[in-house]
Amino acid sequence: MSVEVEALLQEAKESIEAAQNYRSELQQRLHGLNLARKQVRGSSGQARDALRRHFAELQAAAVRLLAERLSSLLAEVDAIETDSVRPLDDCQSLIEHGVGQADELLREGEAALRCGLGEKEDKLGSFTKKALHIQLDSLPEVPALVDVPCVSAQLDDSLLGVLRERVARHGLVSSHPPVLIEELQERPGGVLVRWCKVDEDFTAADYRLQYRRGGTGGAQYDDAYIGGEREFLVLHLDPHSDYLFRVCARGEGRTEWSPWSVPQTGYTTLAPHEWRPGTEGYILSSRRNMAMRSDSSSRCPVLYSNAPTYFCGQTLTFKISAAGQMDRRDSLGVCVESDGGGESLQRDQAVCISTSGAVSVNGKEMTNQLPAIGVGSAVTFDMEVVSMFPLSKIDPADGGNFKLRVTIGSGNREVVFDWLLEQAVDCLCFGCSFAHSGWKVLVF
Incomplete structure (x- = not known):
């Protein structure tokens, strides 16, 4: 085989190896691109579900609160009506009783006037005594219209405007969480987690770090740290085991936490520091x-x-x-x-x-x-x-x-x-x- 052929053969082998490496690198980048697309679509779906669930809960709660308020106001109207009508009913009963007495007295008076001379004196005397007993000059007092309740409902139309304004500002959609984990350092029996703020307009008052063992999809995250620092050493971790870490923040004057950062995987290969057992004292x-x-x-x-x-x-x-x-x-x-x-x-x-x-x-x-x-x-x-x-x-x-x-x-x-x-x-x-x-x- 000539020198030229050997050179061409070597060049071909190198080209093949370069092409293989190139294809491998492209496949890795394609895998990374697929992971990125999966994160965008997956987080978008989760955001949609969270928005629908949250606003459905708000809507149900608002309907319940409005129904409860309406029921309370109607109960107030019923109570005012009952308390106000009761004395009027008592007054009406008293007047109707007086009307009945007056009708009976009229009938007796007319009968006394029609009776014969032999009975007239007795009938008229009895009628006069009864009339005096009834006290025809005493009339019950009927309240004036201005003195009795006139029930009304005062409704503030500004509630809808306030609600519209608050709803218009309620909720926030962002492409990135305000804080991200920037570094995971292995330490003996633990991992040092450092995070940073990526949203310059977000003023954080506290940070919250959570972790869980990797590979266990159903496992719950545990709180590791809540405070103002931007790093924390998570201890008591098993060496050579993957752990997922995530962090969020709470803005100044706010009670709710921000969205979680993208979970990052960390681990330690270092055994934890331990004291030697059995030492006297x-x-x-x-x-x-x-x-x-x-x-x-x-x-x-x-x-x-x-x-x-x-x-x-x-x-x-x-x-x-x-x-x-x-x-x-x-x-x-x-x-x-x-x-x-x-x-x-x-x-x-x-x-x-x-x-x-x-x-x-x-x-x-x-x-x-x-x-x-x-x-x-x-x-x-x-x-x-x-x-x-x-x-x-x-x-x-x-x-x-x-x-x-x-x-x-x-x-x-x-x-x-x-x-x-x-x-x-x-x-x-x-x-x-x-x-x-x-x-x-x-x-x-």
Whole structure:
């Protein structure tokens, strides 16, 4: 086979491979386009259903409220009519009774006038006495028309105008939710969710974050956070499991929540931080992420992590939920190896902060100091690899060939320094020690 033929054959193979890659890329884009179309049509259908359902409920509620109001007003008319007609009926009965007495008296008077002379005196005397007894000059009082109720209904025609105005402004259709999830970062046993506001005209007072396990269509979303921050660390998630996250917002002065953002899938491959069980003087929570110093024995052992689960590039946080008496041996920090010896992390191959705020590196206290630690304090450790030196270039004066840049934050202050180690490490342990009981610390 000639060189030219081999070159053409190679060129043809490369073209075929390029065409295959091109077709694969186009198919992926077509799949993405189909997903986009499905989202537009699916969300439009959901919006239509929500609008129809909402306005049908409003219509039914409005009809019910109007019927209830009409019934109430008619009942008021009935009550006024009953109360007003009752005294008139009583007056009518009294007058009709008087008319009956007058008719009877007239008949007796006419009979007395027609009787004979022998009976006339007795009949006329009896008639006169009866007439005096009836009191023909006493008439019942009949109320004037101005003194009796004249029932009317006052109806404000402006209600329809107000209703028309409110209905015209009721409801809102938007092409995008006002907030969207912009980042999902895996953390040990959790996912850090960050979101942003995409509608500049929308002023958010609160945000609401929810999540649920993926792959379970019937599962309900659970609230993870409600507040004004734009990020939240969702903990207690199972590693290597998909979770769906969504967020919405509530505008200033409003009670209703905005539409939900498009759900985003996140997961963590990192095992959760846990304290080591069985350490004397400490009680752990069921998830082993909360530790409490339970007694004040003379011995002050260090409580270490159950495994070296802290990796450079992550943020390790200690949250103090209860505090006891301070001691110079108290410490919170990270170390290369965990062992059962010592009463503090203030030792070689470890960096830590004491409850007084003093920072120690390899057992030596730094001049920089952070605020004292108390209830509600959150201490964070951030580390990044600065450099790794070959063994042949180690300077004994440097004390190590692996350098980590450490940032410890507490309150509104932080200290930054380089930590020299003898050898490279992939992950680190964490630990704490408290001389006195009452301290309770959460790690995440």
